Amino acid sequence: xxxxxxxxxxxxxxxxxxxxxxxxxxSYMVDYLQLQGYLRWSLILIFMFLKAGFIIAIFxxxxxxxxxxxxxxxxxxxxxLVLIGLMALExxxxxxxxxxxxGESDFVPSTPHH
Amino acid sequence: xxxxxxxxxxxxxxxxxxxxxxxxxSDKQAFHVPWGKAMMWIFLLSDTFIFxxxxxSYMTVRISTADPWPVVSDVFALSFGGDPIPLILIAIMTxxxxxxxGTMAMAVNMGYRKDRKKTFWLMVATAALGAxxxxxxxxxxxxxxxxxxxxxxxxxxxxxxxxxSFFMITGxxxxxxxxxxxYLLVVAFRVKNGFYEKRGGNYExxxxxxxxxxxxxxxxxxxxxxFYLW
Numbered sequence: 535x536x537x538x539x540x541x542x543x544x545x546x547x548x549x550x551x552x553x554x555x556x557x558x559x560x561s562y563m564v565d566y567l568q569l570q571g572y573l574r575w576s577l578i579l580i581f582m583f584l585k586a587g588f589i590i591a592i593f594x595x596x597x598x599x600x601x602x603x604x605x606x607x608x609x610x611x612x613x614x615l616v617l618i619g620l621m622a623l624e625x626x627x628x629x630x631x632x633x634x635x636x637g638e639s640d641f642v643p644s645t646p647h648h
Numbered sequence: 649x650x651x652x653x654x655x656x657x658x659x660x661x662x663x664x665x666x667x668x669x670x671x672x673x674s675d676k677q678a679f680h681v682p683w684g685k686a687m688m689w690i691f692l693l694s695d696t697f698i699f700x701x702x703x704x705s706y707m708t709v710r711i712s713t714a715d716p717w718p719v720v721s722d723v724f725a726l727s728f729g730g731d732p733i734p735l736i737l738i739a740i741m742t743x744x745x746x747x748x749x750g751t752m753a754m755a756v757n758m759g760y761r762k763d764r765k766k767t768f769w770l771m772v773a774t775a776a777l778g779a780x781x782x783x784x785x786x787x788x789x790x791x792x793x794x795x796x797x798x799x800x801x802x803x804x805x806x807x808x809x810x811x812x813s814f815f816m817i818t819g820x821x822x823x824x825x826x827x828x829x830x831y832l833l834v835v836a837f838r839v840k841n842g843f844y845e846k847r848g849g850n851y852e853x854x855x856x857x858x859x860x861x862x863x864x865x866x867x868x869x870x871x872x873x874x875f876y877l878w
Contacts, residue, residue: 582873597657625711
C-alpha cells in the first residue's frame with residue numbers, strides 16, 4: 535500500500551470534509567452562545583482534538599501509514615506537555631509576584647469600535 | 649591512512665563525506681515511504697515545535713499579566729450593517745481554510761488517479777482559497793492596527809501582551825499560508841506541464857505538498873481554539 539501511494543475512495547474525504555465543517559460550526563457556537571468556565575474550555579479542547587484528529591488521520595493519511603512512522607511523528611510532540619506545565623507554573627508565579635509588589639491592575643479597558 | 653578501511657564482510661568502504669553518509673545510513677531505510685514524504689513529515693514535526701513555542705509563550709504571558717485580557721470575541725466582531733456579530737471574521741477564515749483542505753485532499757486523490765487536469769484545477773482552487781485567507785488576514789491586521797490601535801507593546805482594550813502574541817502567532821501562520829500558496833502553484837503548474845511525466849509519472853509530490861497544506865490548516869485549528877476561543 536505505502537509503496538504504491540495513498541489511494542482511497544473519494545467518499546471518505548467528503549465525509550471528513552463535512553464533519554470538519556460541522557465540528558467547526560460547533561466550536562464557533564461555543565463562542566456565539568457565550569458558554570463560560572469549564573464547560574467552555576472542555577468543549578473547545580474536545581472540538582479542537584476532533585478536528586486535529588480528522589485532519590491528521592484521514593487528510594494526511596496517517597491512519598494508513600506504518601506504525602513506525604506514526605510513532606516517530608506523533609510521540610515527540612507529547613513532551614510539549616512538560617513545557618506547558620513548567621510555563622504555567624512560571625506564569626502563575628509571575629502573576630502573583632506582580633500582584634504582591636505592584637498591586638491589583640487599575641487598567642480601564644475601552645470597548646472596540648466597529 | 650595507508651590502506652582502505654574494510655567492512656566485516658570484506659568490502660572496501662568509501663572515504664570522506666560519502667563514507668559518513670554510508671556509515672550513518674548503514675544502507676538501511678527506516679520508513680517505507682518516499683524519502684520526500686518522510687522529510688516533509690520530519691519538517692512538519694519541527695514546525696510543530698515552533699508553533700508550540702509561540703502558543704506556550706502566549707499562554708505564559710496571558711497567565712502572568714495582571715491587566716485584563718481583551719475580550720477577543722468583541723475585538724474580532726464585525727458588523728454588516730446591523731449589530732456586530734462576535735468573531736464572525738475568524739469563523740469565515742476558518743471555513744475558507746477547511747474548504748481549501750478539502751480541495752487539497754481531492755487534488756491528492758486525483759493525482760494518484762493521474763487525472764492531471766483535475767489535479768491542476770483542484771490545486772489552483774486550493775491556492776486561491778489560501779490567498780483569500782491571507783487577504784482576510786491582511787484586512788484583520790489593518791482593522792486592528794488602524795481602527796483599534798493595537799500595537800505589539802500595547803492596546804486600549806486590555807493587556808499589552810495581546811498585541812505581541814497576536815502579531816507573532818497569526819503573522820507566522822500567515823507566512824506559512826503565503827509560502828504554501830506559492831508552493832502549491834509551482835507544483836500545480838508542473839503537473840499541468842507534464843513535468844512529472846518525464847520523471848516516471850509519479851504524483852507523490854502532490855501528496856507531499858498536500859501534507860504541508862493540511863499542516864497549515866492543522867495549526868489554524870490550534871490557533872483558533874487557544875487564541876480566539878479561549
